[in-house]
Amino acid sequence: MDTLDNAENRSVFIIREAFHKFRKIGMLWSMGKDSTALLHLCRKAFMGSIPFPVVHVDTGYKFPEIYKFRDRIAKEYGLNLIIARNEQALREGIGSGRGKKLDCCTTLKTDALKQVIAQQGFDAVLVGIRRDEHGIRSKERSFSPRDTDFKWDYANQPAEIWDQFGIAEREDLHCRVHPLLHMTEADIWRYTRRENIPAISLYFARNGKRYRSIGCHPCCGPVDSTASTIDEIVAEVETSLVPERAGRAQDKEDADAMQKLRTLGYM
């Protein structure tokens, strides 16, 4: 088996464990390359049909290409798609232009996620984060419990020995399940290429720039790049010394911004 086969098997194993262990699960889909790969892996795990809802946490500030891509793929794959928005905050005009980015992310992403978890009664959500994306994420477990305030008790994470994953101990807790932790950015692109997984046009260079990581348009900057095909992207990320989330403004307000965001329940 090569690296990608290995990675695929591990992801499928974790997804199937989660489906067995939890009462009601959902998958978070941002339409980015990672969670679209996760979507593909879920189809693999269940032989073509995904037996749970797929959730888009919509801040209202995504790129237009993202919404178009979402609707096209949802139809093509026959997804049970749930769109989660913090409508009250959006009515109040919360946005990246006002106040700290930490608060904007927390309100429009983390709070919207809390609301949909409560509404749907999810006891677990599948999330496509990877260990190599960010130092804080390198500490994550495959199954990561959160309390009602969504706090991540990172100093006292459950043991994960020989794939014996833990679920949350109490009824009011939920679990983040991370089936892509072991994959790198380059693995995701190589897998996307091998499996012919669709990818949003924003990732491909136009006029010397491309988006390496996508989210809300006000807080996402493109990087200099001439990579306009997946082959060129694989070659670029394999040799790049620029961090993947370099274009993501919310990570950079202070040195521990990502730890703070994640402690509050951010993905």
Added chain:
Amino acid sequence: MMEQAVFPIVITGHVDHGKSTLIGRITIDAGRASGANGAFPPIDLAHVMDHFAEERERGITIDTAQKFFQTPLRRYAIIDAPGHREFMKNMLSGATLAEATVLIVDAAEGIQEQTRRHAYALSLIGVRQVLVLINKMDLVQWSEERFLELARQVEKIWGGLGIAPLYVLPAAAATGENISRRSEHLSWYKGPTLLEALDQLVMHKAGEMSLRFAVQDFYSFPPSGPYLVGRVEAGVLRPGMSVTALPGGEVDIIKSVEKFGVPPLAAAGPDECVALKTDGAARFKRGDLLVAGSMPKVSKEVAGRMIWLHPIAAHEGGRYLFCFLGREVGCTLGSIRNMFDPAAMDAIFPESGTLYESHVADILFILDAPLAFDPFCEIHRTGRFVIKSGQQTMGAGTLF
């Protein structure tokens, strides 16, 4: 060209002997360092992996983490393991993913409590490929005599566990001496650098063993189904094979071995997660073991050696959950014998009856239902267990 699978190694050893610094050095030397990954300003080497604010403030590693790096030969996942005794369950969460270890010993401090405890725990969980790095050689003036003295001590510890380290290497990770390049300070040393030594480690192969397929679930909903899904833990599964489902004992024929989006497979080896069609699929359930070739043992009484990971001690008669692949079976601790502290190794308590945190003992488990298993020394994947209370991991071990 087919790429090799990523090779996982865990870095172990006593606190402050230089585990995190070594990882910082390797990732930087291998050109893949990302200490400033995303939000962080460049920080010192030891903290390439210590991403929690508390870890940097306290100057220790609390939890296990992983980084990737590459040599000309292959890709590695490097797993950091905390050195403090209180974080033993985090150490095992990292170490149980590894094929090999680099055990670090501070040349000045020599062998310490966690050196022994980590070495023992690694041998218990079946990590048998060992490199020992005698680190901080600058602190002992690059002395060959001191190196040889420590090498003898370390080889004695591993020898007592039935393991011979592949290499014992002198190094100074902070400045990179003998990590990726040779060092003029160590001209008396003729062996490989650490990165050269890593490339000599080999990936464990479970493909030549008898078939062990662990059933994860039964899916009736896919349009092309129903399917029995699970993972090949050892051996090779092929369509047409006759298998026995244990502990029940029913015999069945595998009709097809499938993955979504590709034609049915001719064979599936270790680690492959596949969906099966068989006549009896609907009668099998999660936790069943489909086997062929040599038969596993089936019993309600199983004996093994366990390391305890919880501050509340275990006692004979205690009730726990025995977790084994997809099985979770209630169990009673029938007897606890020969407890010892792997950090000391001198005092063994034959009739202990109790098992303390970070100690090891031989346990007889009385299970509520029969279990199909193999001795760990024969097939690793079907010879190891985790003990839980509720969702809390209490201990982990291997079966005789």
